[in-house]
Amino acid sequence: MRAAVVREWGKPLVIEEVPPPHAGAGDVRVRLRVSGVCHSDVHQWKGGWPAERAVMESLGIRILGHEGVGVVDELGAGVTRVRIGDRVGVPWMNSWCGSCDVCLTGYPQWCPNSRTTSVSVNGTFAELATVSERAAVAIPASMDDADAAPLMCAGVTAYGAVRRLASELRMPPGKIVAVVGGAGGLGHYAIQIARALGYRVAGVDVGPERVQFMATLGAEWAFDVSEAKAEIRKLGGADASLVFTPKIAGYELALKVTRLVGGVVAVGIPDPSEGPLPVTPSSLITHGTRVIPTSVGVTHEFDELFRLYDRGLVQGHLARRGTLDDLSRTLQDMAEAKYVGRAVVAL
Ligand SMILES: [Zn+2]
Ligand SMILES: [Zn+2]
CATH class of the missing domain: 3.40.50.720 (NAD(P)-binding Rossmann-like Domain)
Structure with missing residues (x-):
């Protein structure tokens, strides 16, 4: 698959063919259409967050992006709710265990057994990405891909x-x-x-x-x-x-x-x-x-946000629509605060 790969921290991303991921147990694979670009991508790209950088280096994670939207094309073992062809979002929280005391008190964002898109699992600046069935966000039919993508991190x-x-x-x-x-x-x-x-x-x-x-x-x-x-x-x-x-x-x-x-x-x-x-x-x-x-959001918060969106109470301000080829420029411009609003890339 085609992906924007971090080869050196802070240097232009390299667009290359990499082996496609496959859905592990409990996960689904998503053929992405759009990904939002988040300020966290800039920090990660520059290697500016030491803890995240160490995890990426130890696991060989090289693809950023955590605001993906696309269509499920492969199901891992044990997946029961999500189906092939469902349109879903791939957010920052890629999975959480659902059974530890942190999850059970309602804060899965802090689950010690969680995985994070673009830190411990390759991210959404690529044609394909994986996400747990639990974390995959069902996108309402009324919402455009490009409108939905920035809600996966920034909006939620x-x-x-x-x-x-x-x-x-x-x-x-x-x-x-x-x-x-x-x-x-x-x-x-x-x-x-x-x-x-x-x-x-x-x-x-x-x-x-x-x-x-x-x-x-x-x-x-x-x-x-x-x-x-x-x-x-x-x-x-x-x-x-x-x-x-x-x-x-x-x-x-x-x-x-x-x-x-x-x-x-x-x-x-x-x-x-x-x-x-x-x-x-x-x-x-x-x-x-x-x-x-506070840190990102999880399933029920997406649903609540979508209700506000559906009533026209919340709108994203999309400043840029680009592709993987101009993503490095977008990251640099974001680092220099050169535009107001969100950017998305078509995949
Ligand atoms: Zn983000
Ligand atoms: Zn947990």
Whole structure:
């Protein structure tokens, strides 16, 4: 099969023929049509996440991508629910065990027996990929391949983050949510989802183009990062902040604008070279700040997100449609923040 292969970290991907994967027990093989391109692909491509890089090197994983959509063409042993010809998504969570205490308490994203697409299983920048039957996402017939692909990671991660306002922070509609990085690949979904769920949204991003973009998405307030602290404090502070910006500075801003006994939902992953977040236990305790981590999403969260999508409450902003041949350029442009919205590649 044809695939975009990482031969050297951070160097252009090499388009080559590689042996096709086959579906192991409990897995299905998907003939991919489209894959989204995620900011995590940039980090992985550059070898910037040491833990993921070590797993990739030890297992010989060389194909990135974790927002695949295609049609099932091979079933592994024991598959009962998914059928040949089903249109499914291949998300970041490639499998989880479903029976450990982490899975059983409702957080399979943290399952210690899980596999991850593009880290421990080859990814979706290829003609074929495999995914467990459990993790394969059924795509509604009404949804285009290119619209569905970015929901497999960016959309569902944004949904999961907003969902935590209710599930973990018990925040009712009408409260103010700061979305830090609101014009980005995840943030632009989060603004729409938060609004759809009844929250009042203060978007924060960098530069007039991105501030304007957040306003068009339905943010009640859209601030440049330079004015965000003062302006959000004028509103009385945010009841919660969602941090999508993969920068320590984004977390520092969130801690400063969040009200007493508010919440900070952690999504964006700064490069480890930025060092730790400078926060003291006493400041967390004094302010009563609850810090909630979140990571991607799983089956029922996809279903909930699709319902919002189906009602026209959430739309992706597709900035680019490319192919494997121009994928390296897209990754480089994404690293330099040269476009707003999501990119997809046809396979
Ligand atoms: Zn992703
Ligand atoms: Zn598990």
